[in-house]
Amino acid sequence: MKILLYFEGQNMIGKSGIGRALSHQKRALSSVGIEYTLDPKATDYDLLHINTYGPKSLHLVRKAKKMGKKVIFHAHSTEEDFRNSFIGSNQLAPLVKKWLVGLYRQADHLITPTPYSKKLLRSYGLTQPISAISNGIDLKKYYPDEKKEAAFRKYFNLTATQKVIICVGLFFERKGILDFVELAKKMPDYTFIWFGDVPMASIPANIRKVVKKDHPKNVLFPGYINGDLIEGAYSGADLFFFPSYEETEGIVVLEALASQQQVLLRNIPVYDGWMEDHKNCYMGNNNQEFEHLIHQLVEHQLPNLSMAGFKTAQEKSITQIGEELKAVYQAVLEQPYDHQIYAKVTR
Structure with missing residues (x-):
């Protein structure tokens, strides 16, 4: 199996926890022998694992779905942790939630770091499978x-x-x-x-x-x-x-x-x-x-x-996280293709 790991806005948020999460994912996949690419122009991958939420991320999701690829969204962010951050974040938070939910609904599977964040995602009305997997530590x-x-x-x-x-x-x-x-x-x-x-x-x-x-x-x-x-x-x-x-x-x-x-x-x-x-x-x-x-x-x-x-x-070592990601990837790739999701993102 080959995974496309995608991270938009490296210059803006590369120093944040999400930025370090991508580094951990690369090490985790290498530790269990899973091939990956960071090239968004690649087409020879089996599954898109996407970490970010901007317009380029949405474009890549749509492109992947048109090619019949499975998509995993890594739900690092919620409305709750967007509040009390940047200027205007509290006013924008409801719109951010709407945007995030719209993106997350297009995924075949969601990964989020903790049972707590999984509970938040369920409260948003998201119904696809959600796995709580730590970002891990080296x-x-x-x-x-x-x-x-x-x-x-x-x-x-x-x-x-x-x-x-x-x-x-x-x-x-x-x-x-x-x-x-x-x-x-x-x-x-x-x-x-x-x-x-x-x-x-x-x-x-x-x-x-x-x-x-x-x-x-x-x-x-x-x-x-x-x-x-x-x-x-x-x-x-x-x-x-x-x-x-x-x-x-x-x-x-x-x-x-x-x-x-x-x-x-x-x-x-x-x-x-x-x-x-x-x-x-x-x-x-x-x-x-x-x-x-x-x-x-x-x-x-x-x-x-x-x-x-x-x-x-x-208990949250990079190798352990690699095994957990591998299990999710295998399960997602074995799922029947969801034509309803395909229709939503390609029309």
Whole structure:
């Protein structure tokens, strides 16, 4: 079997979780011996696995259907996680939902990262088969490395005893960036580092103001950093704190777990079934709880759950995800061709 993996808008969203999901898919398919192409002009593939939602994505779906190809849509996005992101996102959210549902309905099968996001898709009235498959994690890449950790501390001029809390994400209110900064104000003895960026013109003025100047000295916004530095940060910090209000999975959580780092999350439904408070992570509901938990975790006043978290990451390894994708591909290719779907997208 040969798969066409498609990703539209690499320059715009390649640094996001969706961008990393494509990288994981490529590795996952290679790990189980499945041939793939990234060339949208290719015709010698058996199944289209599409990750994005723009007009080029729609065009490719229609082209695939005309050729009698099966289509899988990877539902990374929902109306819920579009809100509280870019300028005007809340006003556009209902239209985005309508667009997403229109695209998703054209697929023979949907893949989405978690049971929670699968539940959301069902609430949209989507009726085709849906598989909940994690975006997966490259365990070797994030395994703790003393050299990477030393490079991270040197880069930020951190002393050996400096307590550091990190987060990784776009500059979205949904990600909890305002809470991250507010907590840093209350904890001046700790250094808070938020990795990631987004074009400043695309985000609301209040977020832009916080990132550019309205934050305390103990908060750092170094932008998007990859490679050894971010990998060293994951394992070399004292805590990974992710106060996001809405996710379809949260690849950065998997990266922190794979780094054997202590993890503090907001208690939201996406984690149901795989992250459990006081078992493989800690969870809070508001800034008061977060402040208390951050202090306890950084000062080693609570049990270290990092190895339990690492076991969770092991269950979502790239190889495991490859096997799950392979099973879905085989099932879809064995399905009878749906002429009703063909008629909808080709007329």
